[in-house]
Amino acid sequence: GLTKGDELTWNNHDPSGDDRRWRMTQFAKLPLEFHRPIAKQYNYRFRKTGRTQANTFLRRFVSKFDVRTQRLATDPIYLKQYVRNRKHELTVIATNSPTDQDAYTRLSRRIESLGLTAPTIAGSVTALGANRRMLDEGWLARQFRKVYLPKFEATAIQAGMVHSRAGLYVSDASLSAFRDRQSHNRQVLERIELENEIGQTFDLSDLVARSVANPTNRRHELMVRLYGFDEIAKQLDHVGLFITITCPSRMHARYWTSGDPVSSYDGTTPRQAQAYLNDIWMNTRARFKNANTHLYGFRMAEPQHDGTPHWHILLYTNPANQHFVCSTFQELSLRDSPDEKGANEQRCKIEVIDRSKGSGVAYAAKYVSKNIDGEHVDKDLHGKSAKDSAQRVVAWASIHRIRQFQQFGGPSVTCWRELRRLSAAPEGILDQARRAADQGDWMTFTNVLGGTDTCRKSHPVKLIREFNSNEGKYGEPIGYQITGLSDGFTCIQTHMHTWKVKLKSESLRVLDEVRHT
Numbered sequence: 001g002l003t004k005g006d007e008l009t010w011n012n013h014d015p016s017g018d019d020r021r022w023r024m025t026q027f028a029k030l031p032l033e034f035h036r037p038i039a040k041q042y043n044y045r046f047r048k049t050g051r052t053q054a055n056t057f058l059r060r061f062v063s064k065f066d067v068r069t070q071r072l073a074t075d076p077i078y079l080k081q082y083v084r085n086r087k088h089e090l091t092v093i094a095t096n097s098p099t100d101q102d103a104y105t106r107l108s109r110r111i112e113s114l115g116l117t118a119p120t121i122a123g124s125v126t127a128l129g130a131n132r133r134m135l136d137e138g139w140l141a142r143q144f145r146k147v148y149l150p151k152f153e154a155t156a157i158q159a160g161m162v163h164s165r166a167g168l169y170v171s172d173a174s175l176s177a178f179r180d181r182q183s184h185n186r187q188v189l190e191r192i193e194l195e196n197e198i199g200q201t202f203d204l205s206d207l208v209a210r211s212v213a214n215p216t217n218r219r220h221e222l223m224v225r226l227y228g229f230d231e232i233a234k235q236l237d238h239v240g241l242f243i244t245i246t247c248p249s250r251m252h253a254r255y256w257t258s259g260d261p262v263s264s265y266d267g268t269t270p271r272q273a274q275a276y277l278n279d280i281w282m283n284t285r286a287r288f289k290n291a292n293t294h295l296y297g298f299r300m301a302e303p304q305h306d307g308t309p310h311w312h313i314l315l316y317t318n319p320a321n322q323h324f325v326c327s328t329f330q331e332l333s334l335r336d337s338p339d340e341k342g343a344n345e346q347r348c349k350i351e352v353i354d355r356s357k358g359s360g361v362a363y364a365a366k367y368v369s370k371n372i373d374g375e376h377v378d379k380d381l382h383g384k385s386a387k388d389s390a391q392r393v394v395a396w397a398s399i400h401r402i403r404q405f406q407q408f409g410g411p412s413v414t415c416w417r418e419l420r421r422l423s424a425a426p427e428g429i430l431d432q433a434r435r436a437a438d439q440g441d442w443m444t445f446t447n448v449l450g451g452t453d454t455c456r457k458s459h460p461v462k463l464i465r466e467f468n469s470n471e472g473k474y475g476e477p478i479g480y481q482i483t484g485l486s487d488g489f490t491c492i493q494t495h496m497h498t499w500k501v502k503l504k505s506e507s508l509r510v511l512d513e514v515r516h517t
Helices: 004-008 018-027 032-048 051-064 067-074 076-095 100-113 127-134 137-159 172-190 204-210 215-236 270-290 319-333 360-370 386-400 413-419 429-438 442-448 505-516
Strands: 192-196 201-203 239-245 295-303 309-317 348-352 405-408 462-471 477-486 491-493 499-503
Touching (some): 004 018, 076 137, 127 137, 137 172, 172 386, 192 204, 215 309, 239 319, 270 295, 270 309, 270 319, 270 386, 295 360, 295 386, 309 319, 309 360, 429 442
Antiparallel strands (some): 192 201, 462 477, 477 491
């Protein structure tokens, strides 16, 4: 009747056998997939720090473990039923409330007791719209995933299920749940079509495959923009810097080579570590802005083996700014725990791009690929299939809601995408920008719009947004939507049709059969 946890820890005991009997009661409270990693951690602590510390670790972990968190994060059937039950509760609350405002107050209180954040009444969001959100199963499911996916993953990191010798970047349980969600989403897309006001219909799955939601298209567009910035840097004789920023050791749960726990780890989650890196970035950008130091390029967030993010920044700037840029990054990267071992060497690495060895694109290409789909990369740094690792990276970014790539400097990519929707434009700057976008020439497109150092408010081509007063899903106006482009004199409409979502006829037939059954 022994569990895996009992077996693995059997030899660590006191003469009376009390430890064994006590551990059995503790492991019985944990799901089976947690037994092996927790037992390994228990044994490690038993050897390193002794019986008391090992028992304290096990007691604390078990006391904080929440089975509901695990099931909401990894079991879609449980989540669906849980959401339905909560919707029933919330519907009763709303029904018994005399006014919309009273219902909002009561629903918000219950939503927050579940660990979620109630929608805020502001702008176009009304009390009625907020109430409808809180009574919508889709909205509730998204909010539960938003809260409980990273919460479970933080528990998995503490349990030792995320590192180079276990689940790389994310736990296997979270990866499996992510794959299930992707499969479900594909099935939903295949059952839906879009129809416009003149009766034209398109499969939603085909439209998604043609957009940047398709990993291949996303990678191609990023590479085009990287190449364009690199060509501009060559044109202007700017220096390229490839900067890598990592978090202090207190934010890392595991050592890379051994997978053993880091003694200084303080429980920082990947999202909290991302906020730390973003704070460094915001402070550097503020200093550069105050000093009128212009730079442009991309920053890329990727996970280290234990899920802790680190950043790669490919930037270009005037050679006169190089020393100031480098010293600023180094100073701000060492504000936290500057005296720890290896901080000066590891926390901020800066490489000056040597064009005799390759362009800035060559420096960044492998990071783009291995963080999207793994294409053109055989093995990752851990010797594993790059395509398999890329899927784990995408799952990591989705679970922790971390933006992987962000451009700084240069024109709006939304404007670029809107121009690519057009087959023609009036002569002048609109047509010049459209041709550059259509040909995938980011350098020319950037130069047409004023270069990398022109404020986007001053760009000659701007997006047009119009207010849509039609009611959306929650009974409120849809609000401002992009409808076209303008150069200040001429306006071009890029969105010609209004669309509605509907099930395909085959899906309706199957649904009818299920209902009759």
